[in-house]
Amino acid sequence: MISTDINLAVQHLKENGIIGFPTETVYGLAGNAFDTEAIHKIFEVKKRPTFNPLIVHIKGIEDLKQVATEIPPMAHELANTFWPGPLTLLLKKQPYIPDLVTANLDTVAVRVPNHPVALSLLNQLDFPLVAPSANPFTNISPTRAEHVENYFGNQINMVLDGGECSAGIESTIIGFNNNKVVVYRLGALSLEEIEKVSGSVLLITKNDKKTIAPGMLLKHYAPKTDFIITQNIQEELDWYSGQKIGLLLFDSYLPYFEKKNQIVLSEESDLKIAARKLYNAMHKLDKMNLDLIIAERLPDYGLGISINDRLVRASKK
Ligand code: TXA
Ligand code: MG
Numbered sequence: 001m002i003s004t005d006i007n008l009a010v011q012h013l014k015e016n017g018i019i020g021f022p023t024e025t026v027y028g029l030a031g032n033a034f035d036t037e038a039i040h041k042i043f044e045v046k047k048r049p050t051f052n053p054l055i056v057h058i059k060g061i062e063d064l065k066q067v068a069t070e071i072p073p074m075a076h077e078l079a080n081t082f083w084p085g086p087l088t089l090l091l092k093k094q095p096y097i098p099d100l101v102t103a104n105l106d107t108v109a110v111r112v113p114n115h116p117v118a119l120s121l122l123n124q125l126d127f128p129l130v131a132p133s134a135n136p137f138t139n140i141s142p143t144r145a146e147h148v149e150n151y152f153g154n155q156i157n158m159v160l161d162g163g164e165c166s167a168g169i170e171s172t173i174i175g176f177n178n179n180k181v182v183v184y185r186l187g188a189l190s191l192e193e194i195e196k197v198s199g200s201v202l203l204i205t206k207n208d209k210k211t212i213a214p215g216m217l218l219k220h221y222a223p224k225t226d227f228i229i230t231q232n233i234q235e236e237l238d239w240y241s242g243q244k245i246g247l248l249l250f251d252s253y254l255p256y257f258e259k260k261n262q263i264v265l266s267e268e269s270d271l272k273i274a275a276r277k278l279y280n281a282m283h284k285l286d287k288m289n290l291d292l293i294i295a296e297r298l299p300d301y302g303l304g305i306s307i308n309d310r311l312v313r314a315s316k317k
Helices: 006-014 036-046 060-066 074-081 116-123 147-155 191-198 233-239 271-286 302-314
Strands: 020-022 028-032 056-057 087-093 107-111 158-160 172-177 180-184 226-230 245-247 262-264 292-296
Touching: 006 020, 006 074, 006 116, 006 158, 020 116, 028 036, 028 056, 028 226, 056 172, 060 074, 060 087, 060 107, 060 292, 074 087, 074 172, 087 226, 147 158, 147 271, 172 191, 172 233, 180 191, 226 233, 226 302, 233 245, 233 292, 245 271
Parallel strands: 020 158, 056 107, 087 172, 226 292, 245 262, 245 292
Antiparallel strands: 020 028, 087 107, 172 180
């Protein structure tokens, strides 16, 4: 059930329920971070393996000490600059955070979401919320209440509707190594923005097997339809001619190709808008009964880097 009733959401969460809730990045599947019953339900409904830890959402930086300990000065500086916002910090966890939340790691992922409905909800609760993105494991993340409803329907207590997510892709996840910032997941806060505060950052790549975040699985954010990413749309169209194809494009339509099978992310060439529209476009194309979705690689700077990361993961088999 989709509803805008925050009081009802509060009630469900206090009674160990789980709900879809809006954040500025994507919708989350939320439950009481201290209640293992609710947390188990989240893993079960998402079909998510329990080795993949969850992000804890708090209402403000003043609650950080409840969740984490040994907080480096740079973590404070970044949190002060970017919270509420799409930056998740990996920090040493407080011992009473359930191991199920952190997949037995000694770190906890934590952020303050920048969405009025999420903040209003958190302010009415005396516990933080764990919330993975509200999609089944490896599927496309939801950026609208309907996406969550379509995925989970009555398997969850409700979907709290907060409109379309403004950022549209997940938070950027960083950790600290000797006060140096390490980026574990690219996301809605660009590396350039972080570097303005922290100086240069270290990006963990998919090949650094040992240091990989448990959730940095290669296949992720994937539509059911076959999906490829390319720098040369025309070449792929020639190669796959005869197939029913949909195009996911950055800033302009391809002439001489059926317009209804094309989605342009931002005619203004604005990467922020492209990020906001990305997942809804993927959801739409996935519903069109196509043989193949061909996505255009975006410029490799700013949020373009994060969007390309998602497109590459969506294309993995
Ligand atoms: O924008 C977001 O971050 C959204 C909204 C709802 O806040 N949440 C989200 O959660 O994307 P999820 O569960 O889909 O992705 C969380 C990622 C996973 O890749 C997980 O492995 C990683 O965070 N993570 C969580 N705790 C971690 C930890 N202690 N160490 C390393 N990675 C961790
Ligand atoms: Mg996710």
